Amino acid sequence: MxxxxxxxxxxxxxxxxxxxxxxxxxxxxxxxxxxxxxxxxxxxxxxxxxxxxxxxxxxxxxxxxxxxxxxxxxxxxxxxxxxxxxxxxxxxxxxxxxxxxxxxxxxxxxxxxxxxxGGTVIMASNDSNISTPEDLKGKTFISPRVGCTHDVQFETMMKEEFGMTSERVQGDMKHVTGKPATYASMFEAGKVDAATVPEPWASVIETEGSGKVLVDTPEVAFGxxxxxxxxxxxxxxxxxxxxxxxxxxxxxxxxxxxxxxxxxxxxxxxxxxxxxxxxxxxxxxxxxxxxxxxxxxxxxxxxxxxxxxxxxxxxxxxxxxxxxxxxxxxxxxxxx
Incomplete structure (x- = not known):
């Protein structure tokens, strides 16, 4: 299909x-x-x-x-x-x-x-110096809610493939939450380094040029x-x-x-x-x-x-x- x-x-x-x-x-x-x-x-x-x-x-x-x-x-x-x-x-x-x-x-x-x-995308701010998921160690990521669908997809991928977890479970990444519509502005303001983004907001960020795709839908857990x-x-x-x-x-x-x-x-x-x-x-x-x-x-x-x-x-x-x-x-x- x-x-x-x-x-x-x-x-x-x-x-x-x-x-x-x-x-x-x-x-x-x-x-x-x-x-x-x-x-x-x-x-x-x-x-x-x-x-x-x-x-x-x-x-x-x-x-x-x-x-x-x-x-x-x-x-x-x-x-x-x-x-x-x-x-x-x-x-x-x-x-x-x-x-x-x-x-x-x-x-x-x-x-x-x-x-x-589908439709979940992991994105990084242009100014975050993140080029691979391994670079997320010590960085701040944002999701819509703690443990929501996109958060679970992201954290599953990071734990299973890269051995990284959030500070919530004594891990290496800081986690904050916010509405996906605000992610582009938060990238631009330097408030977060990466985001687990539902569409259409990933395409909005791409169109506006405030961030880049780090992991596209097929490679995200359950993507x-x-x-x-x-x-x-x-x-x-x-x-x-x-x-x-x-x-x-x-x-x-x-x-x-x-x-x-x-x-x-x-x-x-x-x-x-x-x-x-x-x-x-x-x-x-x-x-x-x-x-x-x-x-x-x-x-x-x-x-x-x-x-x-x-x-x-x-x-x-x-x-x-x-x-x-x-x-x-x-x-x-x-x-x-």
């Missing part, structure tokens, strides 16, 4: 698996009629399948005639997962971290498809295998109305196939939709750069999610080793 494009708590213990990216749009909803549903997603590039499905009315195409489809845009993964659990939305696209968090906390939810993979987004629904809905869940998955698959077959049109849809929802535009050069680091795929491998959770535990972000058995249900992918 051609590679084409990213952006991921429930409790102090499990917040380490939370999503790292968020938007400024707010979630909201009203009581629904019996013949209407609501689908949720984030206005982020790695959620492009949601944007395409909305723009092309693919959910309406797959659902019974007359079904009204509403869309809800979320500021963070925890809000999304709460909406799924309460039935405020029937399902949609979210980062893998919040889905894992809520599942191990007892939520009756399932990942029924993936949304995209091409870990879902950057997953499609989630509730076990209650699955048991009550499996036909509806099948319709949702079929529309999601249709949107994903459209992205892979029509990348330029899909880019335009994503660019316009992000602008519409957030009132913040992304230049085409940034969209193009981010798109190249992502693989839009609905196939999901539960073993990768477990490996990622195990890595979080091994890095001491978690006190207990999580068991994700039962989180993924691929039956609807097989039936579609």
């Amino acid at each position: 051609k590679k084409i494009f990213y952006m991921t708590a429930v409790g102090v213990l499990l917040i380490v698996l939370s999503a790292c990216g968020s938007s400024e749009s707010e979630a909201g909803g009203e009581e629904k009629e019996a013949d209407e549903i609501t689908v949720g997603y984030f206005p982020n590039i790695n959620h492009a399948a949601g944007m395409v499905a909305e723009e092309k009315e693919m959910y309406q195409e797959q659902l019974p005639d007359g079904t009204k489809v509403n869309y809800q845009y979320f500021p963070d993964g925890s809000a999304f997962m709460t909406a799924v659990e309460t039935g405020e939305i029937e399902g949609g696209i979210v980062g893998p971290g919040p889905a894992m968090n809520h599942y191990v906390s007892g939520a009756a939810i399932n990942v029924v498809a993936a949304g995209s993979k 091409e295998t870990l879902p950057a987004a997953v499609f989630v629904t509730s076990e209650k809905l699955k048991e009550k109305n499996p036909e509806l869940v099948q319709n949702l998955v079929d529309a999601h698959k249709q949107a994903t196939d459209f992205i892979n077959e029509n990348p330029e049109e899909a880019k335009t849809i994503a660019q316009d939709k992000i602008k519409e929802i957030t009132d913040q535009g992304l230049e085409k050069e940034v969209i193009d750069g981010a798109w190249e680091r992502i693989d839009f795929s609905y196939e999901v491998d539960e073993s990768v999610l477990q490996d990622f959770a195990d890595s979080s535990y091994n890095l001491k972000f978690l006190e207990e080793k999580p068991d994700l058995t039962g989180l993924v249900d691929k039956e609807f992918l097989k039936n579609g």
